[in-house]
Amino acid sequence: xxxxxLRYFVAVAEELHFGRAAQRLGMAQPPxxxxxxxxxRRLGVNLLHRTSRSVTLTEAGAVLLREGRAALGAVEAAExxxxxxxxNSGLVLVSKAGATGELLPKLLDAYAAEPGAVPIEVxxxxxxxxxxLLRDGRADVALLHLPFDSxxxxxxxxxxxxxxxxxxxxxxxxxxxxSVRMSDLAGLALPRWPELDGTYLQGPGxxxxxxxxxxxxxxxxxxxxxxxxxxxASLHEGLTTVPVLDAxxxxxxxxxxxxxxxxxxxxxxxxxxxx
Amino acid sequence: xxxxxLRYFVAVAEELHFGRAAQRLGMAQPPxxxxxxxxxRRLGVNLLHRTSRSVTLTEAGAVLLREGRAALGAVEAAExxxxxxxxNSGLVLVSKAGATGELLPKLLDAYAAEPGAVPIEVxxxxxxxxxxLLRDGRADVALLHLPFDSxxxxxxxxxxxxxxxxxxxxxxxxxxxxSVRMSDLAGLALPRWPELDGTYLQGPGxxxxxxxxxxxxxxxxxxxxxxxxxxxASLHEGLTTVPVLDAxxxxxxxxxxxxxxxxxxxxxxxxxxxx
DNA sequence: GCCGGCGATACCGTGGGGGTATGGAAACGC
DNA sequence: GCGTTTCCATACCCCCACGGTATCGCCGGC
Numbered sequence: 001x002x003x004x005x006l007r008y009f010v011a012v013a014e015e016l017h018f019g020r021a022a023q024r025l026g027m028a029q030p031p032x033x034x035x036x037x038x039x040x041r042r043l044g045v046n047l048l049h050r051t052s053r054s055v056t057l058t059e060a061g062a063v064l065l066r067e068g069r070a071a072l073g074a075v076e077a078a079e080x081x082x083x084x085x086x087x088n089s090g091l092v093l094v095s096k097a098g099a100t101g102e103l104l105p106k107l108l109d110a111y112a113a114e115p116g117a118v119p120i121e122v123x124x125x126x127x128x129x130x131x132x133l134l135r136d137g138r139a140d141v142a143l144l145h146l147p148f149d150s151x152x153x154x155x156x157x158x159x160x161x162x163x164x165x166x167x168x169x170x171x172x173x174x175x176x177x178x179s180v181r182m183s184d185l186a187g188l189a190l191p192r193w194p195e196l197d198g199t200y201l202q203g204p205g206x207x208x209x210x211x212x213x214x215x216x217x218x219x220x221x222x223x224x225x226x227x228x229x230x231x232x233a234s235l236h237e238g239l240t241t242v243p244v245l246d247a248x249x250x251x252x253x254x255x256x257x258x259x260x261x262x263x264x265x266x267x268x269x270x271x272x273x274x275x
Numbered sequence: 276x277x278x279x280x281l282r283y284f285v286a287v288a289e290e291l292h293f294g295r296a297a298q299r300l301g302m303a304q305p306p307x308x309x310x311x312x313x314x315x316r317r318l319g320v321n322l323l324h325r326t327s328r329s330v331t332l333t334e335a336g337a338v339l340l341r342e343g344r345a346a347l348g349a350v351e352a353a354e355x356x357x358x359x360x361x362x363n364s365g366l367v368l369v370s371k372a373g374a375t376g377e378l379l380p381k382l383l384d385a386y387a388a389e390p391g392a393v394p395i396e397v398x399x400x401x402x403x404x405x406x407x408l409l410r411d412g413r414a415d416v417a418l419l420h421l422p423f424d425s426x427x428x429x430x431x432x433x434x435x436x437x438x439x440x441x442x443x444x445x446x447x448x449x450x451x452x453x454s455v456r457m458s459d460l461a462g463l464a465l466p467r468w469p470e471l472d473g474t475y476l477q478g479p480g481x482x483x484x485x486x487x488x489x490x491x492x493x494x495x496x497x498x499x500x501x502x503x504x505x506x507x508a509s510l511h512e513g514l515t516t517v518p519v520l521d522a523x524x525x526x527x528x529x530x531x532x533x534x535x536x537x538x539x540x541x542x543x544x545x546x547x548x549x550x
Numbered sequence: 551g552c553c554g555g556c557g558a559t560a561c562c563g564t565g566g567g568g569g570t571a572t573g574g575a576a577a578c579g580c
Numbered sequence: 581g582c583g584t585t586t587c588c589a590t591a592c593c594c595c596c597a598c599g600g601t602a603t604c605g606c607c608g609g610c
Contacts, residue, residue: 001354002277004567018588031568033589043354045361052575052588060361066534067353067412074349078342079276079318086320086335137342152430153533258428259341279598293557306599308558327556327606 003075005039006068009047012036013065016055070135077137081260084137090119091264094139097124097210101230103160103252103275104143111271118264126209127193134257141265145228146251148193156255157273164247167215167231168224170240179243182226191223215239228252278350280314281343284322287311288340291330345410352412352532359412365394366539369414372399372485376505378435378527378550379418386546393539401484402468409532416540420503421526423468431530432548439522442490442506443499445515454518457501466498490514503527 011021012032022029040047047061057065084092095104104122111117123139130149133139143159144151166180174180189205191214200207206223208214211231217223219238228250232241254272256265286296287307297304315322322336332340359367370379379397386392398414405424408414418434419426441455449455464480466489475482481498483489486506492498494513503525507516529547531540 001350002279003350004277006350006353019586027567028569029587030570030589030591035567037589043357043361045357047357050588053577053586055588058361059363060357063360064353064357067349067356070534071346071349071353074342074346075276075278075281078281078339078346081342082318082320082322082335082339085338086318086333088334153428155427259345294555302598303600304557305559305601310598312558325557327558328608330557 001039001043003072005035006072008032008035009039009064010068010072012048012055013057013061013068016057018055073132073136077135077257080137081140088118090121091141091262091268092121092123092139093141093143093268094123094125094130094133095143096127096130096145097212101228101233103230106275107268107272110275111268114267114271116263116267120268124210128195130255134255140260140262141254141256141268144253144255146253147248148250151253151255153258154255155258155261156253157269159252159254159272159275161249161251162228162230163249164226164244165229165232165241166224166244167218167227167235167239167241169218169221170238172224172240174224174242175240177242179245181246182244185224185226185244189223191217191225276314276318278347280310281347283307283310284314284336284339285343285347287323287330288332288336288343291332293330348407348411352410355412356415356535363393365396366416366537366543367396367398367414368416368418368543369398369400369405369408370418371402371405371420372487376503376508378505381550382543382547385550386543389542389546391538391542395543399485403470405530409530415535415537416529416531416543419528419530421528422523423525426528426530428533429530430533430536431528432544434527434529434547434550436524436526437503437505438524439501439519440504440507440516441499441519442493442502442510442514442516444493444496445513447499447515449499449517450515452517454520456521457519460499460501460519464498466492466500 008021008025011025012018015021015024018029018033018036022032025032036048045060045064046058047064049056049058108120108122111120123133125133128149130139130142130144131154134142134154142154144154144156166174166185168175174184177184191205191208192200192203194200194207194209206217208217208223211227214223214225215235218225219236226244226247229241229243235241254269256269283296283300286300287293290296290299293304293308293311297307300307311323320335320339321333322339324331324333383395383397386395398408400408403424405414405417405419406429409417409429417429419429419431441449441460443450449459452459466480466483467475467478469475469482469484481492483492483498486502489498489500490510493500494511501519501522504516504518510516529544531544
């Protein structure tokens with residue numbers, strides 16, 4: 001199977017529409033139709049249920065969509081990492097915007113002080129994006145927060161564990177409490193984070209994709225939220241916190257794609273675990 | 276990058292010889308040369324140091340070899356899993372030959388008794404091969420033994436933990452001891468297992484690649500070894516064991532590629548964790 | 551200095567990937 | 581019910597790029 005065929009199939013499977021998929025791929029619809037049928041014939045597998053009115057995935061098609069995306073990611077990663085290896089341009093570290101508190105600057109300082117340190121480029125992204133960046137080679141190493149992020153398919157080392165606090169505007173009704181429990185938060189407008197596929201579940205509460213955005217919404221009184229206690233270091237005026245006793249503990253880990261330990265990466269991980 | 280180009284590069288990088296690589300690929304040498312230079316030009320990266328006498332990898336080339344193999348594995352996996360999904364032919368479970376004792380039959384029985392169980396094909400392979408089989412889609416789920424195998428890049432659930440015993444012929448000088456320590460084994464002919472790349476380190480002791488082979492060598496008095504205590508259930512006459520007090524504990528885990536939880540796989544994992 | 555080995559270059563033929571035009575089936579409007 | 585629209589498949593054509601053969605250029609060994 002060629003990556004070209006995979007790209008074609010993924011486009012069709014995502015659009016469920018040959019015309020739009022062809023447009024997205026910058027080609028005409030007939031060759032795309034032909035390419036997909038050829039792929040099906042070569043695999044000996046029906047990937048799509050077609051009527052002249054609609055296209056849907058077969059079970060095998062769904063498998064190829066999932067596995068094909070991963071394979072395309074791996075190919076892209078190979079390409080990007082090769083390019084970067086030739087430029088010798090250090091490491092790319094990705095973290096959620098606004099979610100690392102003091103840890104990230106401390107890590108960067110500690111690592112930079114090591115002999116043989118390479119430049120570290122820091123990329124901040126929205127929630128749930130780090131894994132995709134690692135997977136397709138746009139990043140080499142990530143700071144993740146369990147249990148929100150998943151380390152599935154990654155190597156990881158634990159760095160810190162912390163409890164969580166409720167973040168709210170200073171005048172909020174719960175702000176005078178010494179502590180709260182999750183049950184006290186029932187009915188409050190907790191923000192909704194994107195799912196793995198980038199969409200949002202239905203529900204009350206605003207849709208957010210990074211911490212800055214979220215904190216601003218809280219300042220405006222449009223939301224409250226539960227976050228790791230380290231955010232207290234970076235709160236503006238007008239926001240206050242109280243501990244949430246029974247919120248899950250948050251573990252910050254440093255994670256990287258398996259089998260891609262360069263010397264530089266090993267040094268960074270070592271510096272991180274020594275913090 | 277097309278998978279064809281990747282296959283070409285991997286062949287050349289492994290052979291370090293255009294002629295042999297071309298032969299392996301079933302093509303003539305000139306188009307291969309051209310394809311590789313095109314790849315280098317398109318990537319904007321030098322992958323090979325060439326003299327008219329020899330070919331070696333550049334640093335970037337080494338990265339592309341590593342990442343390219345993984346990417347090709349992912350593409351193959353996509354293809355195989357798609358085919359298998361269309362035939363609806365159950366799951367393929369891989370384990371080291373002779374290393375699972377009672378656990379494997381118990382797991383298969385327990386799972387088969389569940390409603391909606393699919394057929395499980397069992398593949399037994401040599402040490403250190405399971406990960407490759409999972410990676411390229413020839414298997415869906417594996418039984419691994421920590422700390423010998425690695426779960427890097429896989430999802431896993433722990434099943435059992437056990438201590439290790441020394442396995443030796445009945446008349447062996449240590450067979451009368453109630454227990455031994457690792458230091459007692461210094462100088463004995465411990466067998467050598469293959470490394471991740473399938474080669475063997477230099478050293479005394481025979482080269483082995485599965486437990487059956489190993490037990491036979493022990494019967495012949497050509498080796499002794501340290502294995503998880505569950506092997507005692509499957510030892511023939513003439514072999515005996517004593518506990519090794521300070522050998523690392525062995526954890527058996529069930530592992531699968533991340534993000535490939537089919538319903539059938541989820542059922543199998545659940546059955547395994549309930550054992 | 552000649553030969554042998556190896557990678558690069560030159561040149562050619564063909565298959566397949568991509569384009570346009572059109573067919574054909576199904577849903578929708580009136 | 582018939583025209584219209586929508587959307588995938590088919591028919592046909594063109595051209596590029598992939599692969600093959602022949603040959604060159606370089607280098608090391610006998």
